[in-house]
Amino acid sequence: MPTSLPWPGELRILLPDWMPAVVDPDRAYRTDDQKVELAIALSRENVLRGTGGPFGAAIFEAESGRLVGVGVNSVLRHNNSVLHAEMVAFMVAEARLGSYTLEIPGGPDHVLATSCEPCAMCLGGVLWSGVRRVICGAVRQDAHDLAFDEGPVFPESYDYLSARGVTFTFGVRRAEAREVMATYQRQGGPVYNG
Amino acid sequence: MPTSLPWPGELRILLPDWMPAVVDPDRAYRTDDQKVELAIALSRENVLRGTGGPFGAAIFEAESGRLVGVGVNSVLRHNNSVLHAEMVAFMVAEARLGSYTLEIPGGPDHVLATSCEPCAMCLGGVLWSGVRRVICGAVRQDAHDLAFDEGPVFPESYDYLSARGVTFTFGVRRAEAREVMATYQRQGGPVYNG
Secondary structure: OOOOOOOOOOEEEOOOOOHHHHOOOOOEOOOHHHHHHHHHHHHHHHHHOOOOOOOEEEEEEOOOOEEEEEEEOOHHHHOOOOOOHHHHHHHHHHHHHOOOOOOOOOOOOEEEEEEEOOOHHHHHHHHHHOOOEEEEEEOHHHHHHOOOOOOOOOHHHHHHHHHOOOEEEOOOOHHHHHHHHHHHHHOOOOOOOO | OOOOOOOOOOEEEOOOOOHHHHOOOOOEOOOHHHHHHHHHHHHHHHHHOOOOOOOEEEEEEOOOOEEEEEEEOOHHHHOOOOOOHHHHHHHHHHHHHOOOOOOOOOOOOEEEEEEEOOOHHHHHHHHHHOOOEEEEEEOHHHHHHOOOOOOOOOHHHHHHHHHOOOEEEOOOOHHHHHHHHHHHHHOOOOOOOO
């Protein structure tokens, strides 16, 4: 990046350094429950270790359950409003596969597990990422109860993605995902999308 | 980032190296026309120099017209479906200001100029970025004519942002913005959000 311009020379995005303590990259995450369990574990660690907001996400091969990428909310840590957990997971998975889409001809389908229903930005991002399915822990109302705005998402938004072959499952381990969000609130964590 | 996990050690995002040849960071971009002109110039250079899709964006202080950040579509160059021009501009501007929002108490309002109406992801991103106004060149239909999907954006989406104080202006220098998109199509540029 040109140094003669007044903006940063590059943007660097890192996952928190506690990641290896929480993630087993060699495990097969076969069920919906196992996939969302990991996403929630990521959200929990992000809160308990003070590295960001109460949201985690992971991307898997749909059939094998192989873990392809992870993300945690990194808005505060990186001063970057784009870095919701889902967006970080898309970027990590695509970098790993060397592809701007996870929908690779002849390749496996990919699924996103997220600790909470995606906001408007991330729902748009789902479409461009090429994941074929999204499994969510907490739902929109849970985020709203915590004073996080989820943005312009409507029933028609889901119809739109559904028409393009992306399916959604909501409320897997919802109480557990909500509890992480409540912990964040009790700790007085900042609400950056208020 | 942990090296024992199988994903990339870090994500690095760079602007193209032609940026100083196109952008004057010291100029005051006072009018809507001047702001969108820069966004379109960025989209054009991105196509002509082969660094990405036909989309550019820039963020300014609303009153002074001071340039705060720029972005070009970097999806193909970085294998990253998140890196639409607007998203890059948000990240660059926020990194420069050291803030996850451009809505800083007591600070100036910020405006986003973009060569084309934002897709669903970027429209959500607008809300979280803290810009107070968006000025667009080409419109949704122009992107669709080029076979780019814009995602689930509805009249209610704009109502939602409007209720939160974000205003929109469409069609500034539209023909010029469309012409860049047509050039990309004539060159056989890949449509990554098909």
